[in-house]
Amino acid sequence: MQIELASKGLAAIGYGLAAIGPGVGVGLIFAAVINGTARQPEAQGKLIGIAWQTFVLVEALALLGFVLFFLAS
Template sequence: MELAQQAVDINPGLAVIGYGLGAIGAGIGVGMIFSSVISGTARQPEAQGKLMGIAFTTFALVEVLALIGFVLFFLAA
């Protein structure tokens, strides 16, 4: 029982670093998504509606992953 308790304890400083890295990853992902939409719209303006639908779907997925990291940060701290 004692070994299981030790495995759950995480240094709060490490949790902060982990969440920070996760937030950076989400920011980079969102930037790449919308830069691709801008590039695709510049090449084919008539495809903007379809590209924006895909962009908002992937944006939501990336943000959900960032929110999961935020929740895990509070569980670890």
């Protein structure tokens, strides 16, 4: 019983720490889009398309961590 609770607690802490990465990644992605649009406004459409693709990739990794959290607990 004690081991089970410790395992669930560690899984929760692990997912919490793993969620920091995608949060920072999404911030960096859209910060780069804003910076790129400020430097070259005519490239905004292309930058937004690339940003959404990378956003989906980062969020897919975050969801994978979420699923692994539930499998571990």
